[in-house]
Amino acid sequence: MLELFRSMMKEEWRMHSSFFGDRGFAFFPLVIAAVSMLLSLSMVLFGRIISQAEVLLGLHYLFLFMGCMVGGFGLLGREVMNRRFGQLSLLAYCSRTLPVSERVIFSNFVVKDVIYYFFLYVLPFTSGFAAGALLTGWQYSFFLLLITLFLSFCIGLSLVFLLSTIYAHLGKKALLVLLLIAVALLFMFRDLRSADFYALPSLAFYLEPSVNLLVTCLALIMVPSMISIIFIKVDYPQSQKHYSNSFSKIAGKLGFYGYSHFMAKDYLDFSRSEGGPGKIVFSFLVPVALLWLFLPQLLKVVSGLDILVVFAVVVGMMASTMYNWLVEFDMFGSYSFLPLTVPDVLKSKLNSYSLLNVIPLGVVLLTVLRAGRLQDMFHIVLLFVAVSMYVVSITVYLTGLNTSFTLYSAGTFTTYLLAIGPVVLGMIFLGQLNFxxxxxAVLLVPVSVYVLKRAFVKWSGLEV
Structure with a gap:
């Protein structure tokens, strides 16, 4: 058991360091610490309009949502490894050859991931934030904050792990279950007050530490995780799957796009790969649904911010993760036999990305309708489209066809934050001054086009 865990930890380090070197990966937590320290120092400016309790509220829900997104990405992990690194065989996917049960392997994998993200995100963020707080005169209990932020992260992670287990057993029926859960949450939270958000067990434990709250936090983590481990489902198909030839039909419907054949391939890869629609549900729609539910209440503690502006900006940033799906689920070695360049492949992925943006755009439109602000529809849609274009253009310029792994490089991630952070915060700030x-935001469109042109030039010298 311990030897398996050690091997998985070594495997994780070697896999990431092989992409951008030991130093690039080792310095990544330092970047997180520096960013969180700057965030803490910004309280010098915003301390008059936001209290220390409100800052704690935002931090704990930030890590709760982060845990949800990491848990959702866990659904994609096996597919990514099978498609992008088919020549490799990770320990987590060797239950047929190792004399160890699937539950033991999965348990070690979950513990490894939790520790991995603790040192990669939680510890650096807490250290930087607490250090910045000392300089601003705000006082935080470092060890208590470290524990409670970690608990928030694990609660979100275990929740989505449980949902993904339900999906693995019920398949498409799970979508109905998730819809019922969303309706139940809307009903439960219809009269929710901003003060009720402080009842989040991990946040409540920081504010008033007690054994009962700690037990509650651990139960919210352990119970869903144990259920997921007990009912783990690993399919080993004994027969080949057969599909009707629909490539030409789909490509014909997408003929108005310049890269319709590539887009048809992306669609078939996406729909026939493991998880299918579950990828959208768990890695995008679940975090967006939680944001939709909680954001109106969270913003009540920060007066002056326009909820639709914040929602459009955040969803626009989250929409860029769909570009990650498109490049992670493709094996680019097969393109080397075709008369294509890297810019050709990038343009095809961007065409697919523009089509997939119908999903977050629909979410934004529904939000505007639900808010009863039809007169502001144009402004909000423009903001969403501009932010989505800008963020994906920066992503393409910095990472090309290796998005997820390249962003773990300290230098690339720093540049990514410096290019995106001030812009999105500026959009929110402008909306606060005057809607x-x-x-x-329309100015971001020509900037995005320029950045994409530079990205095509940058990556044109590489082989697919």
């Missing part, structure tokens, strides 16, 4: 200033 009409949101129209300035």
């Amino acid at each position: 009409q200033f949101v129209l300035a």
Whole structure:
């Protein structure tokens, strides 16, 4: 058991360091610490409009959502490894050859991931934030904050792990279950007050530490995780799957796009790969649904911010993760036999990305309708489209066809944050000054086009 865990930890390090070197990966937590320290130092400016309790509220829900997104990405992990690294055989996927049960392997894998993200994100973020707080005069209990942020992260992680287990057993029926859960949450939270958010067990434990709250936090982590481990489902198909030839039909319907054949391939890869629609549900729609439920209440503690502006900006940033799906689920070695360049492949992925953006755009439109602000529809849609274009253009320029792994490089991630952070915060700030200033987002469109052109030039010298 311990030897398996050690091997998985070594495997994780070697896999990431092989992409951008030991130093690039080792310095990544330092970047997280530096960013969180700057965030803490910004309280010098915003300390008059936001209290220390409200900062704690935002931090704990930030890590709760982060845990949800990491848990959702866990659904994609096996597919990514099978498609992008088919020549490799990770320990987590060797239960047929190792004299160890699937539950033991999965348990070690989950513990390894939790420790991995603790040292990669939680510890650096808490250290940087606490260090910045000392300089601003705000006082935080470092060890208590470290524990409670970690608990928030694990609660979100275990929740989505449980949902993914339900999906593995019920398949498409699970989508109905998730819809019922969403309706139940909307019903439960219809009269929710902003003060109720402080009842989050991990946050409540920080504010008033007690054994009962600690037990509650551990139960919210352990119970869903144990259920997921007990009912783990690993399929080993004994027969080949057969599909009707629909490539030409799909490509014909997408003929108005310049890369319709590539888009048809992306669609078939996506729909026939493991998880299918579950990828959208768990890695995008679940975090967006949680954001939709909680954001109105969370913003009540920060007066002046326009909820639709914040929602459009955040969803626009989250939409860029769909570009990650498109490049992670493709084996680019097969393109080397075709008369294509890297810019050709990038353009095809961007065409697919633009089509997939119908999903987050629909979410934004529903939000505007639900808020009863039809008169602001143009402003919000423009803001979403502009932010989505800008973030994906920066992503393409910095990472090309290796998005997820390249972003773990300290230098690349720092550049990514510096290029995106001030812009999205600026959009939110302009919306706070005057809603009409949101129209300035149109300036991001030509900037995005320019960045994409530079990205095509940058990556044109590489082989697919």
